[in-house]
Amino acid sequence: MPELPEVQTVVSDLNKKIVGDTITDFWSDWPKTIKDANSGKPASSADKFKKEIKSRKILKVRRIGKNIFIDLAGNPHYLERGKKTIYIHLKMTGHLLVKTAKTKNNYFNERVNQYIHHIWKLKTKNKKLKTLEFSDLRKFGKIVLVDTDKLEELKEIKELGIDVMDNKFTFQKFDEILEKKSAYGRSAYGGKKIRDILMNQHIIAGIGNIYLSEILFDAGIMPTSLTWKLSFQVRKKLYNSIRKILEKAIKLRGTSDSDYRDTSGAPGKFQKVLKVYQHEGQKCLKCDTIIKRVKMGQRSVFYCSKCQK
Numbered sequence: 623m624p625e626l627p628e629v630q631t632v633v634s635d636l637n638k639k640i641v642g643d644t645i646t647d648f649w650s651d652w653p654k655t656i657k658d659a660n661s662g663k664p665a666s667s668a669d670k671f672k673k674e675i676k677s678r679k680i681l682k683v684r685r686i687g688k689n690i691f692i693d694l695a696g697n698p699h700y701l702e703r704g705k706k707t708i709y710i711h712l713k714m715t716g717h718l719l720v721k722t723a724k725t726k727n728n729y730f731n732e733r734v735n736q737y738i739h740h741i742w743k744l745k746t747k748n749k750k751l752k753t754l755e756f757s758d759l760r761k762f763g764k765i766v767l768v769d770t771d772k773l774e775e776l777k778e779i780k781e782l783g784i785d786v787m788d789n790k791f792t793f794q795k796f797d798e799i800l801e802k803k804s805a806y807g808r809s810a811y812g813g814k815k816i817r818d819i820l821m822n823q824h825i826i827a828g829i830g831n832i833y834l835s836e837i838l839f840d841a842g843i844m845p846t847s848l849t850w851k852l853s854f855q856v857r858k859k860l861y862n863s864i865r866k867i868l869e870k871a872i873k874l875r876g877t878s879d880s881d882y883r884d885t886s887g888a889p890g891k892f893q894k895v896l897k898v899y900q901h902e903g904q905k906c907l908k909c910d911t912i913i914k915r916v917k918m919g920q921r922s923v924f925y926c927s928k929c930q931k
């Protein structure tokens with residue numbers, strides 16, 4: 623599943639490629655992906671979605687956690703003129719591709735980029751045509767049209783913890799989170815495993831299982847360590863590993879261990895530098911101990927029992 627570095631790569635690409643363009647049309651062969659903002663159920667009509675986004679100009683693309691927002695200007699031809707935002711979640715296998723008439727790109731011919739279920743037709747200022755296409759093999763992706771000023775009232779956005787790449791996510795903030803006291807004055811998370819705190823999107827938004835494994839290996843911490851047992855120095859090391867691994871992953875344009883591709887259909891490069899994720903049964907690059915895997919819920923965490931304490 624795309625995690626924060628992959629979503630950040632898509633958002634940066636889209637800001638370079640589609641801002642200033644106007645939506646001229648929309649096509650979908652799987653309208654169930656288009657959800658109603660309030661109920662979260664499939665929207666009553668894809669035609670309404672199309673009508674509401676048509677003729678609007680793309681102002682900006684941004685993200686909160688793993689949620690992508692395409693902000694649109696008011697519509698001069700439509701009764702409801704307020705600003706709207708197209709909210710997209712890529713889920714398991716979704717990725718967004720931008721194609722122009724001039725695009726000659728072999729990546730688009732690859733199988734992984736062929737599951738196009740939604741197409742936004744765009745026109746540039748110079749009247750050149752372009753498409754934004756949503757490839758989604760498993761069809762778990764989500765598209766929602768929201769009033770821009772009501773976006774942060776959406777339940778799934780409101781409930782998100784602090785974004786791990788936000789400037790406000792300082793070491794002090796991280797330490798406060800780990801030290802958080804419950805209503806009874808006890809430590810709220812002290813008895814919890816550190817992997818569960820880092821993966822809980824309501825506490826800290828943006829870390830998924832790929833980067834969780836890499837971060838904990840980098841910091842030398844066992845995924846099952848209890849939060850209260852981590853010393854100040856270890857917490858500091860963990861914070862630095864979070865920033866270091868995610869920044870490196872963004873620089874390498876994410877991890878393509880399965881379906882994730884960037885907006886030109888190309889894979890990321892971080893899978894080439896993974897140290898423990900999906901390395902089960904292989905030797906640790908640092909100490910030759912065999913890498914192990916532990917299941918947490920539906921997901922796996924990979925670790926070295928010698929390098930991580």
Ligand SMILES: [Zn+2]
Nearest residue numbers: 906909926929
């Ligand atoms: Zn090791």
